[in-house]
Amino acid sequence: xxxxxxxxxxxxxxxxxxxxxxxxxxxxxxxxxxxxxxxxxxxxxxxxxxxxxxxxxxxxxxxxxxxxxxxxxxxxxxxxxxxxxxxxxxxxxxxxxxxxxxxxxxxxxxxxxxxxxxxxxxxxxxxxxxxxxxxxxxxxxxxxxxxxxxxxxxxxxxxxxxxxxxxxxxxxxxxxx
Numbered sequence: 001x002x003x004x005x006x007x008x009x010x011x012x013x014x015x016x017x018x019x020x021x022x023x024x025x026x027x028x029x030x031x032x033x034x035x036x037x038x039x040x041x042x043x044x045x046x047x048x049x050x051x052x053x054x055x056x057x058x059x060x061x062x063x064x065x066x067x068x069x070x071x072x073x074x075x076x077x078x079x080x081x082x083x084x085x086x087x088x089x090x091x092x093x094x095x096x097x098x099x100x101x102x103x104x105x106x107x108x109x110x111x112x113x114x115x116x117x118x119x120x121x122x123x124x125x126x127x128x129x130x131x132x133x134x135x136x137x138x139x140x141x142x143x144x145x146x147x148x149x150x151x152x153x154x155x156x157x158x159x160x161x162x163x164x165x166x167x168x169x170x171x172x173x174x175x176x177x
Contacts, residue, residue, distance in 0.1 A: 002068075004066075005068055006065070006092050008092075010089060013089065013168075014166045015093070015168045018092045018095050019079075019089065019090075021082045022078045022079050022082055022087075023095065023140070024078075024140060025077075025079075026072070026074040026075045026077075027137050027140040027141035028078075028137075029074040029077055030137050031137035031141050033053050033056070033057065034130065034134045036049070036053065037050045037130065038130055038131075038134060041130070042127065047120075047123075048117060050109075050113040050117075050130075054106055054110040055110045057102075057106040057109075057110075058103065058107045058110050060072045060106075061100075061103035061106055062103055064099050065096060065099050065100050065103055090168065090169055092168070094146070094148070094149040094152040094168065097149070097151070098148020098151075099148070101148045101151065102133075102136075105132070105133055106133070108129060109126060109129045109130060109133065153170070
């Protein structure tokens with residue numbers, strides 16, 4: 001296993017893969033953290049915790065995208081929880097794209113939430129971005145629907161990005177790239 005690699009190469013599949021169970025667990029952990037931040041911000045009007053949680057999620061995504069998703073904190077915890085379960089391999093290329101979108105979203109929330117602590121006028125935009133993030137995490141953790149993977153698939157169909165040579169599967173075999 002390479003230290004700087006997104007996914008593991010499986011000879012029998014011919015492309016890099018990640019474990020769907022670990023990814024869904026990781027999304028569930030991030031969803032729980034997002035709910036904690038949302039309750040503090042939306043209900044308790046305590047905006048101080050939002051930069052901490054969004055910053056943690058940005059670091060989590062950055063480790064996953066730029067280093068190796070195996071070392072991201074939420075994946076480590078998820079891997080411990082799903083240790084005795086057999087892996088369900090899915091393509092890594094579209095998950096990297098999805099996590100890159102998550103990185104952009106979490107960095108945006110982090111930067112705006114830093115402003116929110118001092119200026120409440122940022123609440124609406126932070127609120128909307130948090131709700132989008134929670135919805136995406138909910139869809140992935142509960143239903144196994146990775147919206148980022150679907151966007152990746154759509155970008156290939158629209159010829160915005162180049163199709164990979166080998167066509168990896170999506171979560172639950174919902175698509176072939």
